[in-house]
Amino acid sequence: MKNKIIILTFAAISFISCKEKANEELIVEDNNKTAPTYAEISVKDGGNWIEAERRYEGGEFKNISKLEVPALHTDHSYFIRYEGPGWENSQIGYRIYLDWRNAIDIFGKKVDSLVLPQVGQDGFDSYHEDAPWGQDILKAGKSLGIGSYGRFVNDSVAHFREVENTFAEVVNSEGVSTVNIQYKGWKTGDVTTNLDSRLSIFPADRFTKAELTTSSEIEGLCTGIVKFDDIPLLQKTSPSGNWKYIATYGTQTLVNDNDKLGMAIFYKTDEVQEEKEGPFDHLLIFKPTTNKITYYFLGAWEQEKNGIKNQAEFLADLDKKLVLLDEKGILE
Numbered sequence: 001m002k003n004k005i006i007i008l009t010f011a012a013i014s015f016i017s018c019k020e021k022a023n024e025e026l027i028v029e030d031n032n033k034t035a036p037t038y039a040e041i042s043v044k045d046g047g048n049w050i051e052a053e054r055r056y057e058g059g060e061f062k063n064i065s066k067l068e069v070p071a072l073h074t075d076h077s078y079f080i081r082y083e084g085p086g087w088e089n090s091q092i093g094y095r096i097y098l099d100w101r102n103a104i105d106i107f108g109k110k111v112d113s114l115v116l117p118q119v120g121q122d123g124f125d126s127y128h129e130d131a132p133w134g135q136d137i138l139k140a141g142k143s144l145g146i147g148s149y150g151r152f153v154n155d156s157v158a159h160f161r162e163v164e165n166t167f168a169e170v171v172n173s174e175g176v177s178t179v180n181i182q183y184k185g186w187k188t189g190d191v192t193t194n195l196d197s198r199l200s201i202f203p204a205d206r207f208t209k210a211e212l213t214t215s216s217e218i219e220g221l222c223t224g225i226v227k228f229d230d231i232p233l234l235q236k237t238s239p240s241g242n243w244k245y246i247a248t249y250g251t252q253t254l255v256n257d258n259d260k261l262g263m264a265i266f267y268k269t270d271e272v273q274e275e276k277e278g279p280f281d282h283l284l285i286f287k288p289t290t291n292k293i294t295y296y297f298l299g300a301w302e303q304e305k306n307g308i309k310n311q312a313e314f315l316a317d318l319d320k321k322l323v324l325l326d327e328k329g330i331l332e
Contacts, residue, residue, distance in 0.1 A: 036203035037089045037177035038114045039170040041067050042081035061121065067098075069166040075099045082120040082127055082136075085168055085179045087199065090114070091304060092206045093134075096148060096179065096199070098168060102160045103145035104199075106261075108137035108253070108301040128254065137253040137261060137301060143226035143280035146263045147210055147297025149197065151188040152220040152285050157278050158188035176200050176332070193218050202332045207266075207298040207321075209332060217288035223295060224281035225263050228252045233282050236318070237269070238326040244269050245318055246282055249311045253301070262300040262314040266325060271295075296321075296331055 040063050047059025054072045056079035073079055075097065084098035086107070093107030093116055107127070109115060115133040120126060127136045143157075144150055150157040160166075164185025171178045183195040194215035201208050214221060225248055227233070234247040247264035251257055265284065271294075273287040286293050300308040300317065308314050321331060 035114070035172060035177075036175070037087070037172070037201050038116060039085060039087040039172055039177035039179050039201070040116055041065070041085045041168060041170050042120075043067060044079050044081075063117075065171075066169045067167070069098055069168065073099060075101055085170055085181075086116045086119070087170075087177050087179055087201045087208070088114060088116050089177075089201050089203055089205075091307070092299060092301070093119075094146075094199075094201070094208055094299075095136075096181070098166065098181075100159055100161045101140075102148055102150065103140040103143060104148040104297075105136060105140050105145050106138040106263075106299040106301070107134060108255075108261075108299075108303060109134040110303055110305060112305050130255070134301075134303070135255070137255055137259070138226070138299070139228070139252065139254055140226055141280060144222075144224045146225055146299055147208060147223055147265055147295070149195075149210075149212055149221065149223050151191070151218065152222045152276065152278065152283060153189045153191075155279075157222065157224070157281060157283070160186060162187040176202055188220075191216075191218050200332070205298075205331070206300055207296045207331055210295050210297060212286075212293045214290060217290055219288050220285060221288075221293070222276075222278075222283050222285045223265060223267075223297070224278065224283040225265060225297075226252075226280060227277070227282050234315070235275075236322060238322045240326050242269060242329075243267070243322055243325040244272075245322060246275065246284065247314075247318060248282070249314050255303075260302040260310070262308060262311070263298070264300075264318055265295055265297045266321060266331070267295040 042061045042063045044056050044059035045062045054074050061081045084096045086095040090112040096104045150159050167182045169180045179199045181197040196213045198211040231248050231250040237244045245266045249262040253259045253261045272284050274285045276283045
């Protein structure tokens with residue numbers, strides 16, 4: 001990173017390859033569990049890579065602030081706790097798969113305290129099960145989940161199967177926690193580019209601010225919301241026409257057939273080239289640019305403490321945010 005970053009707690013780790021693991025020193029991050037926002041990366045230390053299976057065996061999870069993703073890492077490698085960085089405030093939590101899938105998932109919370117330091121500690125995927133704090137609630141499948149990014153090419157969304165290098169960092173500062181990810185040499189079709197992603201959460205409300213920057217003007221850079229049968233797409237444009245949202249609301253969680261979840265993405269209309277239905281997502285395809293693209297995404301779970309309980313409340317909340325974006329251009 002070229003810019004100086006001030007953080008509350010600092011630690012660093014660099015995983016170049018499994019063969020260099022023995023020469024690396026893991027510096028544990030001191031979690032600030034009482035802050036209004038929190039972000040973390042937690043990886044296994046003290047075990048070994050099983051190269052033939054691309055799986056990490058043994059060891060214990062340690063929190064770090066920086067990670068260069070090992071070349072052997074893939075989905076279900078059992079190396080990164082809950083498979084990627086996580087970020088949260090008192091209302092909601094999110095995680096991004098730090099592998100080829102690159103989807104963003106939602107941790108629904110029943111409590112108003114920070115929970116990520118305990119998630120996945122008692123079993124690699126125990127967060128799929130109901131717990132006093134809540135659980136992983138989104139059926140991401142082959143989609144982008146909520147608000148993640150990929151490239152729409154050949155009538156489908158290319159995720160991150162071919163990347164030369166991925167570097168992730170979490171920063172916990174006063175009033176905001178951020179996950180920064182740098183993808184170097186991301187290849188989709190006949191296009192190779194670098195992509196910088198910045199995902200920020202603030203003390204109040206459920207939204208994450210997403211900022212994307214590519215090193216070249218590429219066609220098809222996109223974000224989206226996972227789509228389900230019988231869950232209609234909702235849309236609205238601000239009075240000025242400068243902002244718009246796409247959203248869904250209904251029974252679209254892992255919890256049970258009656259559990260309700262709302263999801264939305266707010267975006268600048270002049271940054272989006274096309275709204276499109278992909279195989280697994282309601283998509284927003286951005287115009288080619290090397291300028292920073294900014295949008296906001298959120299989830300609203302009915303079991304959240306003092307949360308949104310029905311579609312009418314959900315839409316009223318979205319409308320307030322749309323007005324605020326029209327007036328100020330930002331939510332935070």
